[in-house]
Amino acid sequence: MLEQRIQQHFIDSADLKYQAAPILSKPIAAAVQALLACVTSGGKVLACGNGGSAADAQHFSAEFVGRFERERPELAAIALTTDSSILTAIANDYDFSVIFSRQVRALGQPGDVLLAISTSGNSANVLAAIEAAHEREMVVVGLTGHGGGKMSHALRDTDVHICVPHDRTARIQEVHILALHCICDAVDAQLLGDQE
Amino acid sequence: MLEQRIQQHFIDSADLKYQAAPILSKPIAAAVQALLACVTSGGKVLACGNGGSAADAQHFSAEFVGRFERERPELAAIALTTDSSILTAIANDYDFSVIFSRQVRALGQPGDVLLAISTSGNSANVLAAIEAAHEREMVVVGLTGHGGGKMSHALRDTDVHICVPHDRTARIQEVHILALHCICDAVDAQLLGDQE
Numbered sequence: 531m532l533e534q535r536i537q538q539h540f541i542d543s544a545d546l547k548y549q550a551a552p553i554l555s556k557p558i559a560a561a562v563q564a565l566l567a568c569v570t571s572g573g574k575v576l577a578c579g580n581g582g583s584a585a586d587a588q589h590f591s592a593e594f595v596g597r598f599e600r601e602r603p604e605l606a607a608i609a610l611t612t613d614s615s616i617l618t619a620i621a622n623d624y625d626f627s628v629i630f631s632r633q634v635r636a637l638g639q640p641g642d643v644l645l646a647i648s649t650s651g652n653s654a655n656v657l658a659a660i661e662a663a664h665e666r667e668m669v670v671v672g673l674t675g676h677g678g679g680k681m682s683h684a685l686r687d688t689d690v691h692i693c694v695p696h697d698r699t700a701r702i703q704e705v706h707i708l709a710l711h712c713i714c715d716a717v718d719a720q721l722l723g724d725q726e
Numbered sequence: 727m728l729e730q731r732i733q734q735h736f737i738d739s740a741d742l743k744y745q746a747a748p749i750l751s752k753p754i755a756a757a758v759q760a761l762l763a764c765v766t767s768g769g770k771v772l773a774c775g776n777g778g779s780a781a782d783a784q785h786f787s788a789e790f791v792g793r794f795e796r797e798r799p800e801l802a803a804i805a806l807t808t809d810s811s812i813l814t815a816i817a818n819d820y821d822f823s824v825i826f827s828r829q830v831r832a833l834g835q836p837g838d839v840l841l842a843i844s845t846s847g848n849s850a851n852v853l854a855a856i857e858a859a860h861e862r863e864m865v866v867v868g869l870t871g872h873g874g875g876k877m878s879h880a881l882r883d884t885d886v887h888i889c890v891p892h893d894r895t896a897r898i899q900e901v902h903i904l905a906l907h908c909i910c911d912a913v914d915a916q917l918l919g920d921q922e
């Protein structure tokens with residue numbers, strides 16, 4: 531019974547990945563191009579999200595600054611989710627909704643990329659970060675699900691939207707980490723050549 | 727070409743989940759029982775790992791202390807990967823290999839669970855944490871891949887080993903986060919009843 535329930539999650543997660551492959555390969559490829567343009571011209575990635583998406587922002591930054599699968603020069607990425615002094619100070623003195631946007635205004639430069647992760651597309655602090663990124667002439671790569679929520683309207687034509695076609699947060703997150711791995715793999719392939 | 731490469735990752739990730747479902751449902755169910763026994767008797771979960779697995783340790787703790795999908799009382803979990811003062815002090819004064827084990831000795835009690843995440847099963851600091859957990863009479867739930875590496879030998883019969891049948895770190899991590907979601911879902915179902 532319990533084992534059946536677990537197997538059903540595995541099957542649902544796998545089914546969603548098959549279904550999402552043809553839908554998401556195009557925006558993921560666009561995200562790769564945006565990130566390559568950024569890092570090869572001296573730009574950096576700022577990454578944000580809440581909860582599981584904060585974990586994904588940090589996972590991605592670790593693979594850019596450290597490595598993914600192959601040796602290569604360090605790539606510039608900063609997760610905006612890690613400095614608890616900054617996060618608590620901003621939330622306490624201003625508001626929790628501006629914990630990321632103030633960091634984007636502090637650190638963002640034209641040509642940088644904001645990686646904005648929100649399964650609902652509705653988290654206020656992520657939406658505020660997108661607004662700040664646009665002010666700073668940054669490109670935004672948004673990862674969502676649930677139809678994209680408010681992020682659909684916040685993104686511009688020059689941004690990239692990777693919207694997982696599902697309504698369950700856990701399933702969406704499982705595709706987000708796969709999408710981020712695809713991005714790391716493709717960036718490495720473009721920088722270092724195709725061979726594994 | 728780039729889009730094809732991306733779609734191949736989606737298909738590989740989905741294939742692995744279908745393949746792993748019947749293999750991993752039993753140890754994941756055992757992990758659920760171990761965690762339920764722990765939290766319903768006043769115990770807590772200590773979670774650790776490096777890089778993407780540190781992200782997973784924090785993702786899991788966020789869903790235990792905050793929530794997963796349904797409202798329920800807070801569950802006790804601590805990610806040992808977040809306090810940069812503790813991590814840098816221990817690595818600087820002792821060694822990076824004991825950043826988790828010293829925290830386990832400081833915080834661990836009999837009946838607590840160590841969630842030890844390592845895709846290779848070989849990270850020295852995770853192995854040292856397992857040794858410390860055994861000293862503290864804690865049960866270990868180990869998540870690995872690559873055949874389990876050294877963690878296979880470090881775990882006891884009373885521990886749980888969730889070993890993803892694959893050799894690529896990214897693919898293994900994609901199954902780890904699914905396994906952790908299965909655990910959160912099953913713990914909620916057991917505590918709150920089966921209905922969604």
Ligand SMILES: O=P(O)(O)OC[C@@H](O)[C@H]1O[C@H](O)[C@@H](O)[C@@H](O)[C@@H]1O
Pocket residue numbers: 580581582583647648649650651652653656699788789792793794795
């Ligand atoms: O809609 P999002 O921006 O993804 O925000 C959701 C998060 O705040 C977290 O909510 C719950 O705690 C859980 O579902 C987490 O997995 C999630 O990241």
Ligand SMILES: O=P(O)(O)OC[C@@H](O)[C@H]1O[C@H](O)[C@@H](O)[C@@H](O)[C@@H]1O
Pocket residue numbers: 592593596597598599776777778779843844845846847848849852895
């Ligand atoms: O074998 P593990 O314990 O999973 O350790 C691997 C980590 O140190 C990280 O190594 C690289 O930085 C990347 O592959 C990360 O994804 C990985 O978490």
